[in-house]
Amino acid sequence: MQYEGVLRKMQTEIGNPIQYYMVFEDDFLNLNQVLEKNLKIDFIKHQCLNCRNDRPIFRQGFCKSCFYEIPLAGDWIMRPELSTAHLGKEDRDLQYEKKVQLQPHIVYLANSSNIKVGVTRKTQVPTRWIDQGAHEAIEIVEVPNRYLAGVTEVALKDHIGDKTNWRKMLTNTVEDENLVEWRNRLKQYIPEEALEYFIESNQETHLEFPVLRYPKKVKSLNLDKTPNYKGMLKGIKGQYLIFEDDTVFNVRGSEGYYVGLQIN
Incomplete structure (x- = not known):
């Protein structure tokens, strides 16, 4: 074939x-x-x-000129805390930015090589966890826009990592963690503006890779x-x-x- x-x-x-x-x-x-x-x-x-x-x-996946011009590659993609559509401020294309930024976002914990905090649109759960090679994950906060998710992630990064060690993930040298306990432990560090969106009761999602x-x-x-x-x-x-x-x-x-x- x-x-x-x-x-x-x-x-x-x-x-x-x-x-x-x-x-x-x-x-x-x-x-x-x-x-x-x-x-x-x-x-x-x-x-x-x-x-x-x-x-x-x-x-x-973009050439250099497209990467610096198109809205799909704005800085807020990798750094959600830079999102400004909720303020009506344009980065590269306000219509596109409103479409993506002004929708429910999830702040989550995922365990792929170690426990890390991350942000994704609600519609990308569990796809985002799969893409990171996480064998377990849990939602912490569900907020109405990307900015709130971003500032929550920034606050939590002072207490937990935000990167995946791809070599450890691929050799499967990982340990199971109690993500419910981690979620509850990190609640105290969530910014006040996002605290009302904390998810009190949910369970881990487990993923099996081929x-x-x-x-x-x-x-x-x-x-x-x-x-x-x-x-x-x-x-x-x-x-x-x-x-x-x-x-x-x-x-x-x-x-x-x-x-x-x-x-x-």
């Missing part, structure tokens, strides 16, 4: 285990069905996710340095493909790369 198209983050479907899909313009591939098969990846060209031109990818074998020492595949690769697929976790030779491939980190895929 052969596929060709520009890489975007894998789409997921909740299940035991989670189902993963690569979606191309005219086709899609269920990656769970590729486990225990050889997958060949050939880098063909770049294709910016915005302008679609063959330009080097700068960040988030991994047959975890790598012992991960080797990251970079398509700019290694444009052609072939290996047996052994697992999928977060946005990574895990191969038999301990190579891992960050699909989301390679958005905007146009590739050919061959399965046998």
Whole structure:
């Protein structure tokens, strides 16, 4: 079987285990069905996710000029506390910013390599946790806009991490934690303006990833340095493909790369 198209983050479907899909313009591939098969990846060209031109990818699947111009890559994407749509202030495109920022957001705890705090739109639960490779997660606060979620995250970062150690996540050297206890412990640090949105009673969500074998020492595949690769697929976790030779491939980190895929 052969596929060709520009890489975007894998789409997921909740299940035991989670189902993963690569979606191309005219086709899609269920990656769970590729486990225990050889997958060949050939880098063909770049294709910016915005302008679609063959330009080097700068960040988030965009070329450099698009990254600094389009609303989909504004600073508030990575730093929610910089959101200003609730004040009617435009960053790059107020209509788009209102659409994204002025909707319910969740502040959560997720355990992928360690416990971390994060922010996502309510509609992205549990997708966001899956993308981070979290085997357990819990909501702490549900607020009406992105700004309140951002300032809550900033306050909690003084008491808990906000980064995932992707190598630990991929080698599965993680421990279960009582996230209900962590949620209750962190309540005292939530800013007063967001405290009324604290979620008093909910339980952890547990996630099962389709991994047959975890790598012992991960080797990251970079398509700019290694444009052609072939290996047996052994697992999928977060946005990574895990191969038999301990190579891992960050699909989301390679958005905007146009590739050919061959399965046998």
